[in-house]
Amino acid sequence: MGGIKIHFKDSDGNPLKTVEANEGDDILSIAHEYDIDLEGACEGSIACSTCHVILDEDTFFKLEEPGDDENDMLDLAFGLTDTSRLGCQVKVSKDMDGMSVQLPAATRNMYVDGAKPGH
Ligand code: FES
Numbered sequence: 602m603g604g605i606k607i608h609f610k611d612s613d614g615n616p617l618k619t620v621e622a623n624e625g626d627d628i629l630s631i632a633h634e635y636d637i638d639l640e641g642a643c644e645g646s647i648a649c650s651t652c653h654v655i656l657d658e659d660t661f662f663k664l665e666e667p668g669d670d671e672n673d674m675l676d677l678a679f680g681l682t683d684t685s686r687l688g689c690q691v692k693v694s695k696d697m698d699g700m701s702v703q704l705p706a707a708t709r710n711m712y713v714d715g716a717k718p719g720h
Contacts, residue, residue, distance in 0.1 A: 603620075603621030603622055603623055604621060604623070604624075604695075604698070605621060605622045605623065605624060605693050605694075605695060605697060605698045606619060606620070606621055606622075606698055606699050606700075607619070607620050607621075607622055607628075607631065607693065607697075607700055607701070607702055608699070608700070608701040608702070609632070609635075609637050609701075609702050609703075609704070610701055610702070610703040610704065611703075611704055612680075612703065612704050612705060612706045614703060617637065617704070618635055618637060620634075620635045620637075622693050623693075624693065624694055624695055625692055625693070625694075626692065626693055627645070627688065627689050627690065627691060627692050627693075628652075628654055628686075628688035628689070628691045628693065628702055629641045629645060629652045629687075629688040629689035630689075631693070632654075632688060632702075637704075638704065639651075639652055639654065639688055639704065640652065641688065641689055644689070645689035645690075647670045647671055647674055647687065647689070647690065648674070649674065650674045650675060650677045650678035650679075650687065652687050652688035652689045653675065653678040653679075653680070653681070653685055653686075653687060653688070653705050654685070654686060654687075654688040654691070654702050654703065654704065654705070655682050655684055655685050655702070655703040655704075655705060656684045656685075656686055656691070656700065656701070656702060656703075657684065657700055657701045658684055659700075660684075660697050660700040660701075661683075661684035661686070663696060663697065664686070664691065667686060667687070667690065668690075671686070671687050671690050674687060675687060678705065679705065679706070680705040680706040681705075682705075685705070688702070
């Protein structure tokens, strides 16, 4: 199972966990599966920016450009970088094997708590 290695890093760039994912999984689901602290308040419906992650450059440029909805949400993300994406919108593929995913410096969770769906 799995086979696509993803190196998660904390906001300082220190290694957090290396996990293996399956083709087609999105980064938010993978993070949840492995207990990585990525929130994803809207569960993938592009209505928050709490799943913001920072990709390595190679991987970022391999991906299709984010859609307008995603860009709008990214604009609200705290600590936005040139290689930022919404984790729930990035599906891993074999050629992303070995990619790194860094957590942003801080999230705006405190500002979006009201929009958090109940579980
Ligand atoms: Fe809300 Fe990704 S989980 S935009």
